[in-house]
Amino acid sequence: MELVIAIAIGTLAGSGIWLVLRPRTYQLVIGLALLSYAVNLFIFSMGRLRINAAPVLDGAQHVDPTAYTDPLPQALVLTAIVIGFATTALFLVVLIVSRGLTGTDHVDGREH
């Protein structure tokens, strides 16, 4: 389990970084998206990986914390996804504007 998650995060982050360093705006957007997937998985794994454990505590009786998974990283991931989604959408608009104004999809606005 740990190995699978670690390899997944590593592959996503590596591909993301390579794409972010490319000169085309489309590659940049996909790179940022892959990077944010990697980061979201990473945040999730920081709450320790557990299978078949609920994150929501039942407040009625005495609570045994070992029977539950950490709910906080899940809330953090949710927030991070929403924010990442919004900023990526905003970035896409800027990319389209840039394409329209400069006539090229190079990040510097001109071909080298």
Next chain:
Amino acid sequence: MGSAPAHITIAPILIPLLAGALMLFFEDRERRIKTALSFISIVSLLVVAALILRRVHNGDETLALVYLIGNWPAPIAINLYADRLSAIMLATTAALALPAMLFATERWDKAGPHLHSMFQFLLVGINGAFLTGDLFNLFVFFEVMLAASYGLILHGGGAVRVRPGLHYIAINLVASLFFLIGAALVFGSVGSLNLAEIALRAGSLEGFARPALHTGLALLGLVFLIKAGMWPLGHWLVPAYSVAAGPVAAIFTVLSKVGIYSLLRLALLLPGDGAAFGAAVIFIGGAATLIFASIGILASQSMKRACAYFVLLSSGTLLATFGLSQPSTTAAALYYLLSSTFAVGAFFMLVELLEREQDTASDVLAVTLEAYGGGEAETEADAEVGKIMPSALAVLAIGFGLLSLVLIGLPPLSGFLAKFAILTGIIGPGAENLTVKAPIIVTLAVLLVLSGVVALVALLRMGIRTFWAPVEALTPRVTVTETAPILFLLGLLVALAIFAGPVMDLMVATAADLHDPSRYLKAVLGAERVPPYAGGTP
């Protein structure tokens, strides 16, 4: 806790949030309502900042206001924390936002949609970052601030803005991802996102948790330094700031201070007095930024570009001085922060007035003015003709001269006092007691003086070229509303110099707070809930 509950602490976030949201209900043509809302919001922010400052500085027993969101018990709740440093930063932001907004109402708010709303949301993010006591909350407020700044940097449009704006957004998006990784690592190792709890447990970690915490903090430091524009991380700053609209660039000078604030807050909170963030690295980076910015100022062809380098110069000075981690120099650097923020902000607006005639962006502005201004703009333009500033050139020249004095650090204004205070801290009486090595002190002193000389040369050249012996006579068409903001900031700088005594007392008290993290821990962890609450005894 003090007698009255700390509800006022959340006001600096709620006021601009409500004002910004309310503005969205009005069409962009109804500019008067939006302007009025903006001013109501910013003036109340100033008042609130002053009230908070009075409660934490002159207050009888409390050093800080802690507001527990949702009235949860202390370490569980996300808390807002207002001490002297937060209050100073809030006041600085509001005091710079007021003239920037006034400046924008003359032309820039007609150059594109939603300037007023974005400005208010930017203030939400900045104020929130200054107040929050929770790491993830800090991330959220950073994002609010950045999202608004993405819109603002492109305000006015045109290919000139889009290219540096695109780089600015890309770099900050990647930085945000680093922020998340850093915050997650800190959470994974410490098990909490509350700054006070992180500081409390950081000293007693064992096994893998310790390197994980340090890696997380290093990533967070990287993000803050990208924001502050430290030398190899700050190459995005100059192109972006030099194309931004004048009032936007003016308020962006506070943006780079948010990075420095976060670094200072977190570094001094953790055990080791700044060592956790590598105070030595920050000093070296700050010194490198100083050198880079000095060369940049000398090499700049346009005044606006030089002005952006002044932002870097101020960041470099602050980082190098904070890197020493001594209470006396921290106090002096805080005074410098105030003085340089106001001076560079005013300089951005002044330069825009001077360079507007030959600015390529102004052609774009004229087009967009027509596109968005509609019929109303014409009648306004007619009314504006009578208010053209008489002898504008003389006023601008005097303003340029006074601002130059502050930026160079010549007496009698606050720039000189700030540099003098830093130098006194490192080589004056009492400096024998510092725990800093001699080469570091000599480097900082030499760089501070040299950067002043560089600023002198560059500003003299600009002054001669613009006012004394211009190639073609300059007749700026400047209105009263555009000059008033610069005069207001100049007035603040003069007041800062006249009341240097009380202001410096405040800074010394602030530095004492910062270098004694137990005060922060005591205030946050000992915060009491507001009765009545469920499950508690009244």
